[in-house]
Amino acid sequence: IECILVTAEENKIRLTANNMELAIETILEGEIKETGVVALEAKLFLDSIRLLYESDVTISTDDNFLTTIQCEGDEYKISGKSGDDFPELPAVEKNDPLKISCLTFKDIVRQTIFSVSENESNKMMAGELLEVKNNVLSMISLDGHRISIRKTPLKEENSEENEEADAEAANEHRDVSVVVPGKNLDEVSRIIPGEINKDIKLFFTDKHIIFEFENTTVVSRIIEGEYYRVDQMLSNDYETKLKINKKKFLDSVDKATVIVKEGDKKPIIISIEDQSMNIKINSPVASFHGDLEVEKEGQDIMIGFNPKFIKDVLRVVDDETITVYMVNPKAPCTIKNEDESYIYLVLPVNFKTVD
């Protein structure tokens, strides 16, 4: 059913795609000569549209659902199907929307989605927790090796307009805790416009989360069950605290990993001694070591990591200087900022001490 349902209604055209995991609907304005519905093979429909001149397009179907797409001197005819067997958008009751800037939402998804587990055998890990508590939105993912947390306060965008009225009430959103399939969240975030001044609305039902932005509505199923108690996995204890220039740290890990393949599972070994960090990696045919200045409090340490996990975090942190907390070579290391709007935990890996 990789089809797009094209529905011509009074004064508008509705495009619907639904793979039972995720349903997307978008509304277009258009001149409707006759209402009707047809299901078109998605890729073929897209291909037929995408090279047309920027001009008016006419779409019509005959009794056999053969669909004609006309634009200037060009005409495609593509086979369609009856829309009858095609699932519409699930009927969901929408109330009490959570409003947030499109860009902010897109960002926090990007900054957490990478640690959703790719192994789908664990249903809960294949999802990402979206939580609202005390008017703060948290997005949390974990895959058994690492945890990513992003928090953002919810603000009433229009607070200036209705400052006096029900500002207090409008500011508050009821508490929410849903687990959204990572794949769906990824798909949605791709089509959300990256604009700070446009809002996305989220609605929650027992079985679904609904995303509304511009003329588009997306309905995703949610994963039923209780998510991990991530709070219990966090700790403020540390033996070593480092401040590091993020770009130089990322550059250094990138340089280390060019000589290994991702499948090699070679750890990077990080040694902290005084105010200097040494990053080392070994492969059968080459080795790398790089020195970086750091600002250290506490103990020296030598600890190994899967370099991909470190890179994933460093790529999505925007701060120029990051703070890293470590306990010992077997305990997770934490990268977080002062107000904990982001917290990343990465488990270390064993490494044979090499010279």
Added chain:
Amino acid sequence: IECILVTAEENKIRLTANNMELAIETILEGEIKETGVVALEAKLFLDSIRLLYESDVTISTDDNFLTTIQCEGDEYKISGKSGDDFPELPAVEKNDPLKISCLTFKDIVRQTIFSVSENESNKMMAGELLEVKNNVLSMISLDGHRISIRKTPLKEENSEENEEADAEAANEHRDVSVVVPGKNLDEVSRIIPGEINKDIKLFFTDKHIIFEFENTTVVSRIIEGEYYRVDQMLSNDYETKLKINKKKFLDSVDKATVIVKEGDKKPIIISIEDQSMNIKINSPVASFHGDLEVEKEGQDIMIGFNPKFIKDVLRVVDDETITVYMVNPKAPCTIKNEDESYIYLVLPVNFKTVD
């Protein structure tokens, strides 16, 4: 032997790659502490260099050819091999260079290389003819379905400087006719800078063609034997002559081919009737037809083509309006300009007449 030979000589560093088909050497300036040579695995060497800071790099080897690459706080160690077994650039005698702008040469290779045969069982078709006759450089390729020809006059770049001196002599280059393996020509053209004001020098020996530009020398073997008599395949006869807006023609063929896969071998069918061209393609699930205005002399015609062959030509012709000559649905169609600095022949394909 996917190695790069690094040779530290007095005051210069020589990098050599040689896969027996093609040898490339480039010279770098550097401070040499000790002369010597080492062979380094090419990809590993490149990877070790490419992320380093833009700063001075120190390369040193020990007795076991273990090579250390240092830059700022970073250090790679990679295993090397003795350079002894590694082929140097073949010794070739260079005289009487053909000089041409790098950009011009790069362009005419790009504009002809696509019709070199990918089937290497036919040695000659896997090469491209480079010919100098009457001080005109021609590049010609063919694959049994099409022929591409580009010609460019050779000019003495420095003619103004030594106008009075041996201008006449300097202007003339002896006639040349060599067949260069298409793959090699493609590789060379990728590394030639796309600059109009820089020259590339070509040298010819019995077995090799040598390309010299900037600090780089490339030696390619040539294919021995006689190339096809392409002159005999060309004709000025036609029944239909068309002038078409190139961009619109290409757009239309692109639109036609989005609904078919390249493996489908579906022809585009071009019908010329009066001053209009109709382009049509059919697949099991879709069809396209597009109308274009043309300026026609001669007969109406209906003719089928492999759309890829038409696109390949239209993509490399820079003219806004192109002229197409056709004879009948079984004879090659010719796209050429007035002074014949380019000539493209494309054989038509059979097509079942569909409505």
